[in-house]
Amino acid sequence: MSSLYRQLSDELRTGIADGTYPPGSRLPSESELAERYGASRGTVRQAFTVLAADGLISSRKGTRRLVLQPTLVQSFSQLHSFSQWAASIGETPGGRMVALVRREPTELEAGKLELDPGERVYHLTRLRLLSGRPVMVERTAYVERIGALIGGIVIDGDDESITIRLEELGVVFAHAEHTVSAIPAEADDAHLLGVRPRTPLLRELRRTTDPANRPLEWSDDRYLGDAVAFTVHNSVQANTLVRSSATVTKETPA
Missing domain, CATH: 1.10.10.10 (Winged helix-like DNA-binding domain superfamily/Winged helix DNA-binding domain)
Incomplete structure (x- = not known):
């Protein structure tokens, strides 16, 4: 709870x-x-x-908090749940499962999820919608013990928040590392999102671990560039923002 x-x-x-x-x-x-x-x-x-x-109210103390004008801004604290973010901006979340397969991991997935030889992953591809509009392609590889739970969740309904359902089943998403960059839409992205190939997309890579730092998922999510912006909140007391020439990386607790 x-x-x-x-x-x-x-x-x-x-x-x-x-x-x-x-x-x-x-x-x-x-x-x-x-x-x-x-x-x-x-x-x-x-x-x-x-x-x-999350940019919804003023942060000034000592007075009643002012409600701010809503924007399509997704904070890193919300990146685990598309459904919660959509609801927070007054949109209706939706989705369509494209594929769920149990397979051998790619070399990248095996490294990010710290898998032993012979271990498999469950790989989920979903198209996510905001009030009926396709805005994001979600591709997530789950370690097998977590992926085994996914089938029943997506069968129940494509609109389900997998994060919330997994939390109800006792899975704790404790830490996440996010990398955001720009990428042209590949053929599969363009087909699912209804745009032309090479349309600019925002790509968010995410590696999530449990309280013991055991990997849970490795995700490659691709958003329409005009559908969402990301915001990062940091301070001199806890500044884990890293800049590079091609990406912006932020490590946050989930």
């Missing part, structure tokens, strides 16, 4: 998305929300921190 501050942030996020708290309005005060949810003010502040990091 999600911790209380995440439940509170999710409820406030839903209220922002459905217009209960429209842009320019102010959220209830810390004390009001603490009383309403039977939580401490520290828990409420944690929920506010999550929403501020």
